[in-house]
Amino acid sequence: MLLEAGYRVVCPDIMGFGRTDAPHIDQASDMAYYSFKRAADDIKELARQMGCETIILGGHDWGGAIVYRTALWHPELVSHLFTVCTPYWAPTKTHAPLASLVETRLPNWGYQLRLASGDVENRIVSKPDIKQFLNAVYGGRGPNGEAGFSHTKGPLYEHLPKLNRTPLMGEELLEFYGAEYERHGLRGTLNWYRNREQNFNDELRLERKTIDVPVLFIQATNDAALRTLFP
Template sequence: MTLQPIDPVSDSRVEHCNSSLNGHNYHYLYGEPPGGQYKATVFLIHGWPDCGSAGWRYQIPLLLDMGFRVVVPDMMGYGGTDAPEVPPNDLSLYSYKRAADDIAELAKVIGAQQIILGGHDWGGMIVYRTAQWHPELISHVFVVCTPYMPPSEGYMSNEDLVRKLLPQFGYQIHLASGEVEKHVNNEHSIRQFLRAIYGGRTPSGETAFDPNKGVLFDKLPHIEESNILNGKILDHYVREYSRHGIHGPVNWYRTRKVNWEHDQALLDKKKIEQPLLFIQATNDNVLRPEMSKGMEKFIPNLTRGEVNASHWALTQTPEKVNAIIASWLGKQSLGNRSSL
């Protein structure tokens, strides 16, 4: 199914909305199928460094075409949503628990008694935890790339995680360090930063982003256009990041301790009972396929799919991702109640 992707700036199929959720302003895209009748409501949750609706631009029209109402928020720190500075604000504003509570509040704002949740990257972890914090609200879940990580009784720092288990998460330590904010602080450096993250290379073929190390500042000025993020969409990302800078987005990499603290209330709720689709990107060099082994232990109603793509599967292989999502949703008994 080939559908024209959403223009995140101006598109007749969606409208730009703002709501105050638990004391902070959120910007989100809102769309209904033609005629206004919908069989369920889908929230799409982005990760880093996508900008809300733009990261899901190929999936929004699919879901509208299938008869779903679609809501796509910019998460805390991104785009038109508030980006509170830390300090003086509390780091928990960027936690999974806060995101879950804000999603639940947004569902109330639009009058949805239940929602379907889709997530990618950090958005994947957010939707997993939202399904646990608000199980009565979430009817179905689908996640692209992000494997499920259950709440853990023992705490492991980012440094220990990288040293002992996941060396390819080394970039998270760099993003959390404060060094990146010192170097990426204006429109030009934001553009180069985004080109690097999305796979751009120097004229000699070098990259400026290493999962094990982070951002390579000496290469950053020389990065050329990315095949994945370029043109008008890159311009949109640069404008959105230029609103608040990158402090808000990188705060998500500083919340490991606060997320673990919140998770202690979920130790007896490690299972996700809702029907859940997990789509693995086989060439993801950070969220590698082996990380998803054993998910069935915690997700009894799990369906697996995979695409031959990198971490940016949503926009790299949209037709394949969409086909898997459409097939799975088509097999679910979602009913026709507008309260969904």
């Protein structure tokens, strides 16, 4: 659709996904690889190398969060932005640990605690395991309606082997993503769930708190993770 409208479309992988290096986190400074500031700077450099003075920026989930922060760190670069399933939250001077948010305000984010724990990447390692995990995340169900993923608990390992195929992802696509994640495992992707403190420290230096360009936010009606924010 965007190509047909005459736009040039570029879809870079954020760190930890796709063909990125997905570097290990061996010390605190390594968390910067998985920060909104680093991603925003990477996008700016990519735009420079492509000869773009301004860009329209869009993203989903973590990509959506990065879109907003890019507009804050580099407001001269972004002319318009859109996000899918990622509402805007302004930078704050009060750090709220994820566990505290889950306990007091956002119980539907309990899955994020599990994904950040290190348990998932240690148990979901092989390509068949990864495909089972992705099948669960995309709504695969067992013969009696069993779910393989809970928004409050994360992966339900005992159910993964018996899930039927999700209608949202065909075998070809599931095979592709299984192979992509097998390269580095889930570790790089899940590092984004461990990086709240790094992002908070970065944003203490942010002077801009509001986004002054046109924004389109697309909300998924049945997104369980957002129901606490948008009942």
